[in-house]
Amino acid sequence: MGWLGPAEIEALRLSLRVSFWATLVTLPFGIFVAYALARWRFPGRQLLNGLVHLPLILPPVVTGYLLLLTFGIQGPMGRLLGEFGIVVAFRWTGAALAAGIMAFPLMVRAIRLSIEAVDPKLEQAGATLGASRPFVFATVTLPMILPGVIAGSILAFAKAMGEFGATITFVSNIPGQTQTLPSAVYAFLQVPGGEGAATRLVVISIIIAMGALLLSEYIGRRAAARVSGS
Amino acid sequence: MTLSVRLQHDLPDIKLDLSFDAPLGVTVLFGRSGSGKTTVVNAVAGLLRPKAGRVAVDEWELFDTEQDLWLPPHRRRLGYIFQEGRLFPHLTVRQNLAYGRWFAPKRARRENPDKVIEMLGIGHLLDRRPAGLSGGEKQRVAIGRALLASPRLILADEPLAALDEARKAEILPYFERLRDEVSVPILYVTHSAAEVARLATSVVALQDGKVVRHGPASEVMADPSVAPAGVRAVGAVLNVRVQEHHADGLTELEAGGARLFLPRIPHQVGEDLRIRIPAQEVILSSKRPDGLSALNMLEGTVDTIRAGGGPGAIVSLQTSAGPILARVTRRSVAALGLEPGKSCFAVIKTVALAPQDVGGRLTPS
Numbered sequence: 232m233g234w235l236g237p238a239e240i241e242a243l244r245l246s247l248r249v250s251f252w253a254t255l256v257t258l259p260f261g262i263f264v265a266y267a268l269a270r271w272r273f274p275g276r277q278l279l280n281g282l283v284h285l286p287l288i289l290p291p292v293v294t295g296y297l298l299l300l301t302f303g304i305q306g307p308m309g310r311l312l313g314e315f316g317i318v319v320a321f322r323w324t325g326a327a328l329a330a331g332i333m334a335f336p337l338m339v340r341a342i343r344l345s346i347e348a349v350d351p352k353l354e355q356a357g358a359t360l361g362a363s364r365p366f367v368f369a370t371v372t373l374p375m376i377l378p379g380v381i382a383g384s385i386l387a388f389a390k391a392m393g394e395f396g397a398t399i400t401f402v403s404n405i406p407g408q409t410q411t412l413p414s415a416v417y418a419f420l421q422v423p424g425g426e427g428a429a430t431r432l433v434v435i436s437i438i439i440a441m442g443a444l445l446l447s448e449y450i451g452r453r454a455a456a457r458v459s460g461s
Numbered sequence: 462m463t464l465s466v467r468l469q470h471d472l473p474d475i476k477l478d479l480s481f482d483a484p485l486g487v488t489v490l491f492g493r494s495g496s497g498k499t500t501v502v503n504a505v506a507g508l509l510r511p512k513a514g515r516v517a518v519d520e521w522e523l524f525d526t527e528q529d530l531w532l533p534p535h536r537r538r539l540g541y542i543f544q545e546g547r548l549f550p551h552l553t554v555r556q557n558l559a560y561g562r563w564f565a566p567k568r569a570r571r572e573n574p575d576k577v578i579e580m581l582g583i584g585h586l587l588d589r590r591p592a593g594l595s596g597g598e599k600q601r602v603a604i605g606r607a608l609l610a611s612p613r614l615i616l617a618d619e620p621l622a623a624l625d626e627a628r629k630a631e632i633l634p635y636f637e638r639l640r641d642e643v644s645v646p647i648l649y650v651t652h653s654a655a656e657v658a659r660l661a662t663s664v665v666a667l668q669d670g671k672v673v674r675h676g677p678a679s680e681v682m683a684d685p686s687v688a689p690a691g692v693r694a695v696g697a698v699l700n701v702r703v704q705e706h707h708a709d710g711l712t713e714l715e716a717g718g719a720r721l722f723l724p725r726i727p728h729q730v731g732e733d734l735r736i737r738i739p740a741q742e743v744i745l746s747s748k749r750p751d752g753l754s755a756l757n758m759l760e761g762t763v764d765t766i767r768a769g770g771g772p773g774a775i776v777s778l779q780t781s782a783g784p785i786l787a788r789v790t791r792r793s794v795a796a797l798g799l800e801p802g803k804s805c806f807a808v809i810k811t812v813a814l815a816p817q818d819v820g821g822r823l824t825p826s
Contacts, residue, residue: 355508358534359541360610361564374551
């Protein structure tokens with residue numbers, strides 16, 4: 232990648248790492264919350280639904296500030312994690328946390344839709360054949376929602392790649408540590424002569440976002456064909 | 462093995478309050494839609510938790526409110542055959558068949574997969590997915606899947622209702638084989654009198670959540686007061702033996718010394734069968750009819766006459782072949798002077814006896 236400068240490569244690699252971990256760690260929570268919202272009726276369900284969607288609607292800078300208050304070095308969660316020697320403030324892990332939270336609603340929405348498309352009668356059939364709930368989930372529900380899970384993950388990954396507002400508010404814009412791709416674009420635009428680097432990163436962003444969208448569409452179509460065709 | 466069921470439950474429209482025993486063989490829950498049949502089966506399966514009651518297979522209790530006992534469905538060792546098949550769309554036929562078997566305790570695996578696959582004729586479908594199967598094929602796979610779970614109890618909720626007549630005729634023999642070859646109780650829900658006639662060892666007639674009649678198929682179906690699925694379902698069930706296949710395309714049956722003719726059926730001479738005679742296909746005559754094209758004529762005495770709200774009445778006759786039901790008008794009852802104890806003749810048109818109303822007879826268990 233000779234046409235990219237070292238600072239640009241640094242930002243791209245960091246963004247890929249941050250988005251990968253943000254997606255991977257959020258995924259189990261995303262599946263669980265999506266399943267709970269789709270299948271269970273419990274008090275506070277609407278509240279949970281609202282909380283999950285909040286990062287989608289709030290200004291990202293507000294989410295970032297709330298993260299700073301809770302996960303900052305003086306914040307309650309930050310102090311708790313500090314006890315175990317984990318610091319997220321101004322680290323790449325903090326960038327991953329911000330990206331994960333911002334991507335969470337998109338992931339949950341995609342997975343929840345696919346869970347709602349699974350006929351509960353099939354899960355009942357699994358139970359009558361001797362499968363306990365975890366086994367029914369693993370052998371019936373999960374394989375059937377897998378396309379939704381993959382599509383949701385790709386979407387969440389793309390969102391994490393593009394996350395800017397909450398990240399810069401929470402963990403600032405430290406090259407090599409928290410300067411993700413969008414932060415780098417912003418930084419390059421602040422200095423004279425940085426337009427070239429910014430443009431190159433913008434092109435990469437567009438390619439990644441477009442590729443992710445097309446890939447998730449393709450997976451969705453293929454999965455639909457597998458279940459309905461022979 | 463006997464399944465005992467006692468249930469109380471409140472449904473939106475009716476109060477369910479019933480109890481019955483289902484011995485080996487097929488116990489048919491018979492009744493119109495909304496009578497609570499499916500609720501009973503789902504309560505036995507554990508898919509629904511009733512307000513009160515007890516469900517047990519012999520001494521093994523699945524549910525008992527007095528002991529606060531409720532086994533979840535996956536611990537009840539069931540084979541549930543659903544109306545819509547409910548095959549797993551993401552698995553092949555082979556994987557669907559293996560599903561229940563995989564969860565069955567190893568020492569309990571009675572059924573040999575190859576034998577079941579052969580019995581159901583689904584060997585050529587093993588690598589296909591359910592979406593590529595016809596309705597009848599799906600239901601055969603569903604039967605196999607339930608059977609290979611080596612259940613202690615088989616449940617079937619209107620398994621033929623979603624199929625057309627030709628497919629029903631294709632699947633019914635498999636249920637007959639299930640009844641005759643599998644040594645667990647089978648609880649079978651239907652509102653089709655033809656299925657009752659062919660399959661039932663005993664019948665539990667339900668109405669508004671209560672058992673209105675319980676007994677052998679020939680007794681329950683001959684009781685016009687049961688008529689759960691409307692007057693068209695009323696019909697007598699006779700035990701007959703194949704006497705002879707005639708060259709003119711008719712099969713002669715013998716029942717209690719009487720002769721019955723019907724269009725050629727595939728059964729062997731000497732085979733014991735059950736045949737359902739729909740009440741609306743029977744004509745009554747107070748004298749021995751003469752110059753009539755109908756071949757089947759049974760002499761008997763009037764047992765009961767039940768008139769409904771409409772112009773019709775159901776007359777039950779005792780004949781040497783067994784009880785016969787006839788649906789006639791009240792005007793005819795008056796014109797013929799029918800009353801209990803009076804002798805008369807039942808005339809049944811040969812072509813009215815349809816092969817789908819004929820089924821293998823049950824060995825008493």
